[in-house]
Amino acid sequence: MTPFLFVTVVFTFSVVAGLLGSLLGLGGGIILIPILTLLLKVDIRYAVGASIVSVIATSSGAAAAYVRDRLANLRVAMFLELATTAGALSGAFLAGVVGGSGLYLVFGAVMAYSAVAMLRKLGTRADAPVPPDALADRLGLHSSYFDEATGREVDYRVTRPLTGLGLMYAAGTVSGLLGIGSGALKVPAMDLAMRLPLKVSTATSNFMIGVTASASAGVYFARGDIDPFIASPVCLGVTLGAFAGSRYLTKLKSGWLRVLFVGVLLWVAFEMLRKGWNG
Amino acid sequence: MSVQPTVEAKATAPAAAGGPELLISSLLRYGVMVSLGFVLFGMVLTFIHHPDYFSSAEALQRLTEEGSRPHQLSDVMAGVMATRGRAIAMVGLLVMMAIPVARVALSLLIFRQQRDRAFVMVTSVVLTLLVLSFLLGHAE
Numbered sequence: 001m002t003p004f005l006f007v008t009v010v011f012t013f014s015v016v017a018g019l020l021g022s023l024l025g026l027g028g029g030i031i032l033i034p035i036l037t038l039l040l041k042v043d044i045r046y047a048v049g050a051s052i053v054s055v056i057a058t059s060s061g062a063a064a065a066y067v068r069d070r071l072a073n074l075r076v077a078m079f080l081e082l083a084t085t086a087g088a089l090s091g092a093f094l095a096g097v098v099g100g101s102g103l104y105l106v107f108g109a110v111m112a113y114s115a116v117a118m119l120r121k122l123g124t125r126a127d128a129p130v131p132p133d134a135l136a137d138r139l140g141l142h143s144s145y146f147d148e149a150t151g152r153e154v155d156y157r158v159t160r161p162l163t164g165l166g167l168m169y170a171a172g173t174v175s176g177l178l179g180i181g182s183g184a185l186k187v188p189a190m191d192l193a194m195r196l197p198l199k200v201s202t203a204t205s206n207f208m209i210g211v212t213a214s215a216s217a218g219v220y221f222a223r224g225d226i227d228p229f230i231a232s233p234v235c236l237g238v239t240l241g242a243f244a245g246s247r248y249l250t251k252l253k254s255g256w257l258r259v260l261f262v263g264v265l266l267w268v269a270f271e272m273l274r275k276g277w278n279g
Numbered sequence: 280m281s282v283q284p285t286v287e288a289k290a291t292a293p294a295a296a297g298g299p300e301l302l303i304s305s306l307l308r309y310g311v312m313v314s315l316g317f318v319l320f321g322m323v324l325t326f327i328h329h330p331d332y333f334s335s336a337e338a339l340q341r342l343t344e345e346g347s348r349p350h351q352l353s354d355v356m357a358g359v360m361a362t363r364g365r366a367i368a369m370v371g372l373l374v375m376m377a378i379p380v381a382r383v384a385l386s387l388l389i390f391r392q393q394r395d396r397a398f399v400m401v402t403s404v405v406l407t408l409l410v411l412s413f414l415l416g417h418a419e
Contacts, residue, residue: 064304
C-alpha cells in the first residue's frame, strides 16, 4: 500500500464512521478505532490519538449549534467538567501503564456496554417527580429549553449533582484511556441520575465531550501518540461525514437501523476482547 | 455537526447578538474551520513535496514505523518554518485541541463579568486541569 492509498482509505472509512456516528448519536471514535486497528493494522496508540482529535472536531461542530439554540446547559456542563477533565487526565496516564492488550479488553467491554445502553434507549422511562437538591439550587443549575416539537419553553430542575460528578469521573477516565468521547456513559449520568431532559442531556454531553477529549489529547500529544499522517485524514473524514449525516440523514434514525448497529457493535466488541485476550 | 452560514445565527438571536451563547457558538464553529483548513493544506503540501508517496510502498513503512512523532511545540514550529506539510497539519490538530481550552477561558471571562463567584471558581479549576494536561504529559 502506498502512502497515498493509505490516506485515501483512512479518509474514506472516517467519512463512513462520522456518518454512522451522527446517525446513531455516537461519536465516530467507537466505530473508527476497530477499523483502524483490526482492518488497517494501525498501532492502537496512534488510532486512539487520531480518534481523540476527531472527537474534539465533531463535538465542537455539533455543540456550536446546540449552544446557539440554548439546548445545552452551560452551567451543568462546566460543573461536571470538573470531574471529566480530572478523569480524562487519570485515563490518559493509565493508558501509558495499561499497554496494548489491556486497552483492547477495556475497549471491548465499553463497546459491549454501549451496545446494551443503546438497546435500552429504545424503551421509555417513568416520569417520577425530581427530588429537591440544595447544592443544585445554590449553583443555579436549573434551567429551561425551547422544545421545537411543542413550540413551548420547558422548565426543568436538576438533582443529585454529586452523583453526576462521580459518574462523570468514570466517563472521563474511559474517555482518556480509549480516545473516545464516551457520550454513551455521559448521557445516562445526566438523564437518569441528574434527571435532565434527554434532549438537554444529549446536547450538554456533546458540548462537554470536547473539553474531556482536549484534556486527554494534551497528554497524548506530549507522549508522541498523535501522528499527523493518520490523524489528519481521520479528522477531515469524520468531520465531513458527521456534517453530511446531521444535514441530510437525520430522518433515517429508525429502530431497525439501531438494532442492526447494536449487532455490529457486539460483534466488534467480541473481536476486540478476543484480540486483548490473546495478547 | 452543523457549520451553517452565520446569517441564520444572526436571525435567531436578534436581541442577544453579543450574548454569551452566541460568542461561544461562534468560537467553536470558526475554530473548527480554521483547524481543518490547516490540516487540509498540510496534507496537500505533504503530497506535493513527496511525489514518491503516490507510488512507493516502502514510504508508508517509513511513515508508520515506531517513534519519531513531533511531540513538542518547538519541533512543530521548526517544521512549519521549513514548510513541512506534516508540521502544518500538526498545527491544525493543535488548534483543534486548543478550541475547548479557549472555550473554557472564554466562559471564565463571562462568569467573571456576571460576578458569579462560584462558577468563576469552578471554571478556574477546569482551566487549570486542562493546562496541567499539556504540561504533565511532558513530565512523564
